[in-house]
Amino acid sequence: MEGSVPLAHAWVLAIVLFGLGLAGLLARRNLVFMLMSVEIMLNAAGLAFITAGARWGQADGQIMFILILTLAAAEVSVGLALILQLFYRSASVDADSARSLRD
Amino acid sequence: MAALLWIVPALPLLGFLLLFLAGGRASRLVTAIIGVGSTALAALLTLALAAWFLHAGQPIVRATLWQWIGVGGFTAPIGFELDALSLVMTLVITFVGFLIHLYSSEFMQHDDGYGRFFCYMNLFVASMLILVLADNLLLLFLGWEGVGLCSYLLIGFWYRDAANGRAARKAFIVTRVGDTAFMIGLLLLATHLGTLDIAALMERAQSAWPAGSALPTAAAALLLGGAVGKSAQLPLQTWLPDAMAGPTPVSALIHAATMVTAGVYLIARTHTLFNLAPSVQLALTLIGAATLLLAAFSALAQHDLKRILAYSTMSQIGYMFLALGVGAWTAAIFHFMTHAFFKALLFLAAGAVIMRIDDEHDIFRMGGLKRELPVAFWSFLIGAASLAALPLVTAGFYSKDMILWGAWNSGPRGPILWGAGLLGALLTPIYIFRAVFVVFFGERHTAPSGRYGARIVIPLALLSALALTAGFVDMPPALGNVTAFSRLLDPILPARQEVPTAASTEAAVMVIAALTALLGVGIAWWIYGRRAAAPARLFGTRPALALRRFWLCGWGFDWLYDCLLVRPFLWLARINRADGVDAFYGLIAAASRLFNRLLSRTESGRLRRYAGWIAAGSLAAIAIAMFA
Numbered sequence: 001m002e003g004s005v006p007l008a009h010a011w012v013l014a015i016v017l018f019g020l021g022l023a024g025l026l027a028r029r030n031l032v033f034m035l036m037s038v039e040i041m042l043n044a045a046g047l048a049f050i051t052a053g054a055r056w057g058q059a060d061g062q063i064m065f066i067l068i069l070t071l072a073a074a075e076v077s078v079g080l081a082l083i084l085q086l087f088y089r090s091a092s093v094d095a096d097s098a099r100s101l102r103d
Numbered sequence: 104m105a106a107l108l109w110i111v112p113a114l115p116l117l118g119f120l121l122l123f124l125a126g127g128r129a130s131r132l133v134t135a136i137i138g139v140g141s142t143a144l145a146a147l148l149t150l151a152l153a154a155w156f157l158h159a160g161q162p163i164v165r166a167t168l169w170q171w172i173g174v175g176g177f178t179a180p181i182g183f184e185l186d187a188l189s190l191v192m193t194l195v196i197t198f199v200g201f202l203i204h205l206y207s208s209e210f211m212q213h214d215d216g217y218g219r220f221f222c223y224m225n226l227f228v229a230s231m232l233i234l235v236l237a238d239n240l241l242l243l244f245l246g247w248e249g250v251g252l253c254s255y256l257l258i259g260f261w262y263r264d265a266a267n268g269r270a271a272r273k274a275f276i277v278t279r280v281g282d283t284a285f286m287i288g289l290l291l292l293a294t295h296l297g298t299l300d301i302a303a304l305m306e307r308a309q310s311a312w313p314a315g316s317a318l319p320t321a322a323a324a325l326l327l328g329g330a331v332g333k334s335a336q337l338p339l340q341t342w343l344p345d346a347m348a349g350p351t352p353v354s355a356l357i358h359a360a361t362m363v364t365a366g367v368y369l370i371a372r373t374h375t376l377f378n379l380a381p382s383v384q385l386a387l388t389l390i391g392a393a394t395l396l397l398a399a400f401s402a403l404a405q406h407d408l409k410r411i412l413a414y415s416t417m418s419q420i421g422y423m424f425l426a427l428g429v430g431a432w433t434a435a436i437f438h439f440m441t442h443a444f445f446k447a448l449l450f451l452a453a454g455a456v457i458m459r460i461d462d463e464h465d466i467f468r469m470g471g472l473k474r475e476l477p478v479a480f481w482s483f484l485i486g487a488a489s490l491a492a493l494p495l496v497t498a499g500f501y502s503k504d505m506i507l508w509g510a511w512n513s514g515p516r517g518p519i520l521w522g523a524g525l526l527g528a529l530l531t532p533i534y535i536f537r538a539v540f541v542v543f544f545g546e547r548h549t550a551p552s553g554r555y556g557a558r559i560v561i562p563l564a565l566l567s568a569l570a571l572t573a574g575f576v577d578m579p580p581a582l583g584n585v586t587a588f589s590r591l592l593d594p595i596l597p598a599r600q601e602v603p604t605a606a607s608t609e610a611a612v613m614v615i616a617a618l619t620a621l622l623g624v625g626i627a628w629w630i631y632g633r634r635a636a637a638p639a640r641l642f643g644t645r646p647a648l649a650l651r652r653f654w655l656c657g658w659g660f661d662w663l664y665d666c667l668l669v670r671p672f673l674w675l676a677r678i679n680r681a682d683g684v685d686a687f688y689g690l691i692a693a694a695s696r697l698f699n700r701l702l703s704r705t706e707s708g709r710l711r712r713y714a715g716w717i718a719a720g721s722l723a724a725i726a727i728a729m730f731a
Binding site: 022025026028029034095096098099100101 | 707708709710711714715718
């Protein structure tokens with residue numbers, strides 16, 4: 001397949017995206033940014049599925065990507081609703097302020 | 104008539120239920136009417152049954168009410184059986200029981216627990232009747248435990264005094280030792296012979312087990328253990344003297360006339376089994392002979408009037424065991440009957456003395472009461488005469504003579520056993536007439552108060568009459584040869600294999616016993632009536648005082664058991680207070696608490712730390728999947 005992107009590049013991109021998302025999730029305290037990091041990680045996983053589907057010529061990878069897309073949409077709506085609630089209650093979107101839930 | 108049999112135990116049971124449900128709210132009059140009335144009706148019904156029984160030619164009556172237990176092939180009904188043996192027992196229980204109830208209705212008049220007292224007493228009579236009328240050993244055991252419970256409740260009747268509670272617990276625990284043996288015996292019989300129905304059991308034992316083999320020996324030994332506990336024989340005799348903590352009518356009914364003779368009844372009832380186990384029967388004989396002497400010596404040293412009578416009860420039951428052991432079954436039951444009359448009389452008379460002199464039990468603080476309390480004096484004297492077996496005129500003479508003759512005539516060991524019995528027959532008049540002379544003669548130390556009502560005088564008079572005349576139903580060949588009692592029991596209990604002896608020997612044995620009793624009274628009079636100087640000097644010496652202390656505490660059995668059993672047990676309980684077994688389970692609990700603390704520290708509430716842990720965990724899982 002002349003001119004196409006080599007598989008290894010796509011794998012590396014997916015790994016890098018996933019690592020960036022994870023790093024953002026662990027480093028950020030702002031819940032909105034954390035949600036965005038999760039989105040990046042989900043997309044990295046989606047990319048890996050698409051790549052694998054293209055490699056073995058099967059539709060499963062694309063089906064999985066659509067599933068992940070739906071999942072991400074649902075997740076974002078629930079996550080944003082929770083963040084809004086937290087913001088109303090503690091006037092902050094700091095993840096560590098949610099610690100009060102434990103005590 | 105047979106259909107009425109179940110009503111006999113049901114009447115006092117009904118009385119118990121009524122008094123129990125009344126819970127002490129009923130008035131004294133109503134309580135007395137229910138309590139005394141139920142036993143009176145039972146006595147009348149028993150009399151009617153007895154008349155019918157003798158008229159109908161002594162049939163064995165069985166009345167099964169319903170099935171109690173049925174598991175696999177094993178069944179135990181609630182069923183009653185009347186034969187000559189249980190008829191004699193029932194007659195004594197209901198009649199002596201009725202007289203003692205009547206006496207109690209006045210004796211306990213000023214007691215707060217009047218209703219409670221009659222409630223327990225009625226339950227006792229019901230249990231005792233179930234015991235003697237039961238047609239299977241399991242129902243018999245129910246009655247056996249019922250009387251044990253009532254004994255416990257009534258010894259500790261005045262529960263506000265801690266000592267009474269201790270005495271009650273002691274009686275309960277010591278008899279429990281015997282009851283455990285009894286229960287194991289029941290299990291052994293049920294597993295090996297497949298039934299507990301007494302008649303079937305005896306039949307199967309006879310056909311399945313050869314005489315002297317291991318199984319009947321074990322079963323008989325276990326039953327003997329139960330009998331020894333209930334009847335206060337060596338080595339489980341220590342509870343009876345302490346049981347005198349209960350009210351005097353209780354001592355008369357439970358600890359003299361009826362319950363303590365349940366062991367005698369049990370052995371007589373299962374005599375087939377004992378015949379199959381000669382070694383157990385020998386043990387029975389020796390236990391009886393040893394107890395009768397031990398208790399008689401102890402009675403010599405007591406100064407509490409009721410304890411004298413308690414040791415005398417042990418001694419007389421020793422005679423019954425001796426009679427059972429040598430195979431003189433009828434003699435044992437005969438002595439049971441006369442003993443029930445004269446010992447109940449002695450206790451009631453003692454109670455009559457004690458209630459008039461401000462609950463004083465020490466005979467040396469009484470004295471000279473003959474003139475003040477003629478009713479108590481004459482009834483106590485008659486009871487004492489019958490217990491001492493004064494010849495010809497008392498019931499005790501005929502029954503004791505029958506036992507002594509049975510002991511003499513029991514093979515090569517006979518003369519030795521007879522000698523033990525004769526020594527007991529010498530000691531009996533000494534200790535009981537010691538009480539008579541000390542309590543009723545000499546100088547007065549107390550001033551009696553109050554007077555007796557009819558409800559105390561009538562039982563004393565009736566029991567006095569019975570204590571004198573009950574022996575005339577069976578007299579030895581030399582004295583008219585009346586055999587009404589033996590003939591009554593002959594179909595039930597096996598006849599003795601009498602060694603043929605000259606009639607003159609039997610007469611000589613009787614004369615020796617009679618002279619021994621008179622000699623004993625003479626000795627008692629010499630020491631305590633005339634207050635001769637020589638014995639007083641002898642009693643003051645050091646060995647005599649030591650011996651007296653030894654006998655006073657009942658040959659030190661309490662001390663022995665205290666050292667051997669009570670103290671080691673308490674020591675074990677003390678060192679195990681922390682509960683060694685529990686420590687293991689405590690360890691498990693402590694470990695899980697530790698892990699709980701460790702794990703709960705990871706739950707910090709910091710979201711990013713959770714995410715980090717999840718990432719690290721996933722990484723680890725992937726690493727394991729890839730490299731391992």
